[in-house]
Amino acid sequence: MKNAPPPKAAPGGAARKIAHPGAVGGEVTSEDGTRFFAVSPLMLFPETTPEFRVYLNQGGRFVLYTRESESFDETTRRALFNLGIDKVFVLAEQKDRYNDYLEVNLARILDDSSIPVEERAQTFYGAAEAILEEIYSTRLPEGLSKKLHDRVLSFVEETVRFLSRDDSLKNLAKLISHDFSIFSHSVHVYAFAVALMSAYGLSDEECVRAGLGAILHDIGKAKIPRSILEKAPAELSEEEQGKLRLHPIHGVSMCSMLPLTQDSVNVILFHHERYDGKGYPTGTAGTNIPLAVRIVSVCDVYDNLTTAKPRQKALTPFEALKRMREDRAGAFDLDVFKRFVLVLSGAEIV
Structure with missing residues (x-):
């Protein structure tokens, strides 16, 4: 289920270089103390069912994008990256689930x-x-x-x-x-x-x-x-x-x-x-x-x-x-x- 508003493109519509695409990187804490880590949207594959939640950072506010067992389709995955969204966020408490997903x-x-x-x-x-x-x-x-x-x-x-x-x-x-x-x-x-x-x-x-x-x-x-x-x-x-x-x-x-x-x-x-x-x-x-x-x-x-x-x-x-x-x-x-x-x-x- 998509809960986030449509993502906005980066200036000029160009994709930015991904800063932290790997297993875990770019950890941040929201205003309410919830911890997230950043991953590339290219690491989220269509036709898979990740057992972790994915969030977008909308002006400093973390908005739920997909829940557990929901998958991205290829169009959505690629659109996020092409629009300049170089990072999506996963709950730090679900780090093990994300690493399992990467390994598989x-x-x-x-x-x-x-x-x-x-x-x-x-x-x-x-x-x-x-x-x-x-x-x-x-x-x-x-x-x-x-x-x-x-x-x-x-x-x-x-x-x-x-x-x-x-x-x-x-x-x-x-x-x-x-x-x-x-x-x-x-x-x-x-x-x-x-x-x-x-x-x-x-x-x-x-x-x-x-x-x-x-x-x-x-x-x-x-x-x-x-x-x-x-x-x-x-x-x-x-x-x-x-x-x-x-x-x-x-x-x-x-x-x-x-x-x-x-x-x-x-x-x-x-x-x-x-x-x-x-x-x-x-x-x-x-x-x-x-x-x-x-x-x-x-x-x-x-x-x-x-x-x-x-x-x-x-x-x-x-x-x-x-x-x-x-x-x-x-x-x-x-x-x-x-x-x-x-x-x-x-x-x-x-």
């Missing part, structure tokens, strides 16, 4: 060329963080449930093609946070890794298998005491280092009852192996380490170095790559490292 329609959003790629990148990033945050805040370290596994797998299947686009990483680079959390780190490593796998010409199916391992590569850290995870590497005792080095094995154990492919398991288990054989847990070397694992290893170290942690300053991309090349000589497949630099150069973050 994620593939459709990412494939929709009418939505600018930078806005699709923001949607990808918001959805990814929401999923990973739930994984790391729900009943771990007992193990990853089949339900959560299926949810992550679906996310990977729906996003691999988008991440393979030449301009996706460039737009995601603007969103990458330099404040560390395990789930944001996992999102970054996944995005970097799929972009690099695509540069090697790996198929979508191969990217899905290895990408699932990349997004879950640090899940075993849920079994490591927080006191160890929060220390800088130089502060760890030999005993603490030994416990930390068990996280790849813990990760595989936590996923042992799930239908992971060998490619996914390899990434989780071997992502701390080194090309010179001095890594862990097995000391595997050279091309005996699968290509996808060598790719994830480079992405993992790069993101760790460029992210601030307790008592550890984030390096610039240039500083991180320089340290990887000079201080960790022998750690990486040089061809993978060089190709990663080229991928980053195309994203304009080196």
Whole structure:
């Protein structure tokens, strides 16, 4: 049911740039204290029934536009955007419903060329963080449930093609946070890794298998005491280092009852192996380490170095790559490292 008056066009009738199109953005509070967040009308698809209310901001007054289970038709959706209405509003208390809606329609959003790629990148990033945050805040370290596994797998299947686009990483680079959390780190490593796998010409199916391992590569850290995870590497005792080095094995154990492919398991288990054989847990070397694992290893170290942690300053991309090349000589497949630099150069973050 439409309760709002007809929307007015922006000056000149031109559409304005969308400020906050992604999962959640632009939160505002009405005069009566009700909180809303802003989303793009292009994120509301016809032939769907969102389980949240949509409001318009009419001169500072929030007016109900659609109720739960009502859908926009394509004409209305497009008209809002073309008339310069770059934001509609959803109740902050219905944030979870909106994120569920985005997740269900994620593939459709990412494939929709009418939505600018930078806005699709923001949607990808918001959805990814929401999923990973739930994984790391729900009943771990007992193990990853089949339900959560299926949810992550679906996310990977729906996003691999988008991440393979030449301009996706460039737009995601603007969103990458330099404040560390395990789930944001996992999102970054996944995005970097799929972009690099695509540069090697790996198929979508191969990217899905290895990408699932990349997004879950640090899940075993849920079994490591927080006191160890929060220390800088130089502060760890030999005993603490030994416990930390068990996280790849813990990760595989936590996923042992799930239908992971060998490619996914390899990434989780071997992502701390080194090309010179001095890594862990097995000391595997050279091309005996699968290509996808060598790719994830480079992405993992790069993101760790460029992210601030307790008592550890984030390096610039240039500083991180320089340290990887000079201080960790022998750690990486040089061809993978060089190709990663080229991928980053195309994203304009080196």
